[in-house]
Amino acid sequence: MTNMKKRTARVLAMAAPVALLALPLTAFSASAAGAQSTGSTTTYMATLNPLNHASGSGMLMLQLTGSKAVITEDVKGLAATFMNAPYPHVQHIHINGMGTCPTASADKNGDGVVSTTEGGPAYGAIGTTLSLTGDTSPAAGTDVKIAPSGADFHYSRTITLDQATVASIKAGKAVIVVHGLDPTTLSAKAQAEPSDLVPSLPLAATSPALCGPLGVSQMAMVPTASVNTGGGGTSGIHDPWLYAAGAGLAAAAGGALVLRRRINVEK
Numbered sequence: 001m002t003n004m005k006k007r008t009a010r011v012l013a014m015a016a017p018v019a020l021l022a023l024p025l026t027a028f029s030a031s032a033a034g035a036q037s038t039g040s041t042t043t044y045m046a047t048l049n050p051l052n053h054a055s056g057s058g059m060l061m062l063q064l065t066g067s068k069a070v071i072t073e074d075v076k077g078l079a080a081t082f083m084n085a086p087y088p089h090v091q092h093i094h095i096n097g098m099g100t101c102p103t104a105s106a107d108k109n110g111d112g113v114v115s116t117t118e119g120g121p122a123y124g125a126i127g128t129t130l131s132l133t134g135d136t137s138p139a140a141g142t143d144v145k146i147a148p149s150g151a152d153f154h155y156s157r158t159i160t161l162d163q164a165t166v167a168s169i170k171a172g173k174a175v176i177v178v179h180g181l182d183p184t185t186l187s188a189k190a191q192a193e194p195s196d197l198v199p200s201l202p203l204a205a206t207s208p209a210l211c212g213p214l215g216v217s218q219m220a221m222v223p224t225a226s227v228n229t230g231g232g233g234t235s236g237i238h239d240p241w242l243y244a245a246g247a248g249l250a251a252a253a254g255g256a257l258v259l260r261r262r263i264n265v266e267k
């Protein structure tokens with residue numbers, strides 16, 4: 001056993017012992033994944049970290065087979081309400097930037113917020129909109145009516161991606177961005193500014209809250225059928241495979257934390 005395998009196995013055993021029994025897992029290297037032939041499935045993951053002093057965290061898994069993407073995501077701790085309604089969080093796969101999340105230095109106008117536009121050089125333009133229903137093109141990018149909403153949400157959708165998004169994912173230039181900040185966390189100046197994307201909305205509504213580059217997972221998972229038939233052992237654990245995979249990813253990155261906690265989604 002390699003050190004990586006040992007470590008991964010140990011973390012998995014700690015994080016999700018029941019899930020481990022139910023899951024055929026195979027550790028493999030990123031380079032091996034990149035070499036997979038057409039028609040196979042490559043699993044990508046993004047750890048979503050706060051931007052712009054947002055609270056919250058998340059994990060997103062994207063299983064890509066050709067242009068078909070099976071996407072599962074759990075987010076928690078974002079701004080909860082907006083004008084007395086569940087806060088809509090538009091979210092996208094951004095493509096063809098540098099494949100990274102912006103730092104505070106991207107705040108060109110000094111208002112304390114990296115706006116969506118200011119972050120563009122890092123993560124690129126919208127390639128795919130991770131909407132709940134209907135349009136997934138960039139044109140739906142700011143349609144708050146089909147965005148997931150609330151402080152915590154679970155998102156699951158299978159999307160046929162366009163070729164630009166597929167190419168960017170494979171090139172390591174795809175970044176997941178979840179938008180929508182709590183206005184009270186912004187400077188007075190920023191609170192008074194209009195959105196750079198939708199001027200009828202405040203800046204907070206569309207600014208990035210969570211961001212994570214999409215990378216090849218350290219683990220390949222035999223997809224969902226084997227998970228969903230796992231018997232009674234996984235009751236109370238939502239998406240056990242996501243947490244198992246996330247824990248492995250975090251361990252591989254030397255990071256860690258939120259993943260061992262049960263993320264409470266879907267109230």
Ligand SMILES: [Cu+2]
Pocket residue numbers: 090091092093094126177178179
């Ligand atoms: Cu976006």
